[in-house]
Amino acid sequence: MSPSLSDRRILITGGTGSFGQTMVARLLDAGAGEVRVLSRDEAKQEALRIRLRDDRVRFYLGDVRDLDSVSKATRGTDYVFHAAALKQVPSCEFFPLEAVRTNVLGSANVVDACERNGVSALVYLSTDKAVYPINAMGMTKALMEKVAQAHARNNPGARTRVCSVRYGNVMCSRGSVIPLFIEQIRNGMPLTVTEPTMTRFLMSLADSVELVEHAFSHGQPGDIFIRKAPACTIGDLATALCNLFEVPAKFDVLGLRHGEKLSETLASQEELARAEDFGDFLRVPVDSRDLNYSLYFEEGDTSRDRRLDYTSDNTTRLTVPEVMSLLLTLPEIRQHLDHESLSVGRS
Numbered sequence: 001m002s003p004s005l006s007d008r009r010i011l012i013t014g015g016t017g018s019f020g021q022t023m024v025a026r027l028l029d030a031g032a033g034e035v036r037v038l039s040r041d042e043a044k045q046e047a048l049r050i051r052l053r054d055d056r057v058r059f060y061l062g063d064v065r066d067l068d069s070v071s072k073a074t075r076g077t078d079y080v081f082h083a084a085a086l087k088q089v090p091s092c093e094f095f096p097l098e099a100v101r102t103n104v105l106g107s108a109n110v111v112d113a114c115e116r117n118g119v120s121a122l123v124y125l126s127t128d129k130a131v132y133p134i135n136a137m138g139m140t141k142a143l144m145e146k147v148a149q150a151h152a153r154n155n156p157g158a159r160t161r162v163c164s165v166r167y168g169n170v171m172c173s174r175g176s177v178i179p180l181f182i183e184q185i186r187n188g189m190p191l192t193v194t195e196p197t198m199t200r201f202l203m204s205l206a207d208s209v210e211l212v213e214h215a216f217s218h219g220q221p222g223d224i225f226i227r228k229a230p231a232c233t234i235g236d237l238a239t240a241l242c243n244l245f246e247v248p249a250k251f252d253v254l255g256l257r258h259g260e261k262l263s264e265t266l267a268s269q270e271e272l273a274r275a276e277d278f279g280d281f282l283r284v285p286v287d288s289r290d291l292n293y294s295l296y297f298e299e300g301d302t303s304r305d306r307r308l309d310y311t312s313d314n315t316t317r318l319t320v321p322e323v324m325s326l327l328l329t330l331p332e333i334r335q336h337l338d339h340e341s342l343s344v345g346r347s
């Protein structure tokens with residue numbers, strides 16, 4: 001990962017989450033001088049402290065909603081990765097203002113604290129749900145991306161270079177559907193499938209970290225980096241897991257949850273028209289025209305592009321055997337399967 005990390009101080013907000021923990025380990029391996037974790041839950045911090053046992057890791061209790069706590073954690077750092085967020089679609093539907101406080105105002109606090117403290121690079125973690133958002137989680141993440149872009153556009157001499165990354169569902173992340181389905185399989189229950197034809201992008205935790213590293217190394221102020229990914233239907237995902245665990249595929253079809261879409265969009269056609277293609281990644285630069293309306297009138301955007309949005313319906317669609325192969329590449333799935341075969345061996 002460049003720029004160089006040796007002897008650098010890096011802060012990860014939400015550092016005890018699935019992404020955060022992976023990133024902490026990567027940064028330590030890459031020779032970071034100090035890795036700070038800012039999060040709200042002292043028990044999760046203690047568990048991570050015990051697991052890592054590395055005195056380069058420092059823990060800050062606090063909340064991104066509180067500028068003072070972000071400011072203290074940010075002081076003296078070189079780089080910040082902002083992963084703290086309210087991420088569950090259904091709960092944000094019931095408490096949208098909580099999502100505004102954490103995902104929008106909290107993210108604004110993070111960029112303010114970085115700018116005040118002279119942090120040189122900041123990466124915001126966003127989601128496909130921020131494109132054409134229909135739920136509070138996606139809407140607040142879309143606004144978070146706008147906060148990053150506005151910071152870049154309004155502050156040409158900014159001390160902090162801020163960019164965002166956007167990706168789809170991370171397989172096996174905490175609280176997501178794959179661990180839930182595995183739990184149901186273990187308990188001999190039918191899988192609670194919301195809608196079998198619904199599609200989602202599939203990404204590994206390692207892919208998400210790689211995208212963040214790419215943004216960190218190559219991002220210009222206000223850029224959004226998007227990870228391309230294959231997708232599958234939730235029915236095929238559930239079938240693939242049942243096949244791997246060698247149980248019959250039995251589903252309880254529940255119907256869509258609050259705020260859910262049948263498919264997700266990673267990049268809109270307007271963004272694709274401006275995007276630069278890096279193979280596995282897309283870079284969408286900020287629209288840097290200024291707020292001078294007379295100029296807009298004379299210099300509006302006349303480019304036309306009729307390409308389609310990039311969605312979980314029109315990306316590469318994985319079949320059940322392909323989903324099984326992909327799942328088998330994940331350490332979490334292999335651990336579960338090893339554990340399963342050990343228990344069968346014992347019984």
Ligand SMILES: O=c1ccn([C@@H]2O[C@H](COP(=O)(O)OP(=O)(O)O[C@H]3O[C@H](CO)[C@@H](O)[C@H](O)[C@H]3O)[C@@H](O)[C@H]2O)c(=O)[nH]1
Nearest residue numbers: 087088089127128129168169176177192193194195198234
């Ligand atoms: O009991 C369940 C729960 C979920 N699903 C479906 O499984 C898919 C994935 O659900 P889940 O793992 O809960 O993820 P999402 O609601 O898609 O949201 C996740 O993926 C986003 C990226 O799209 C992240 O931004 C969010 O933080 C993360 O929670 C969806 O189609 C759900 O309808 C089921 O079929 N049965």
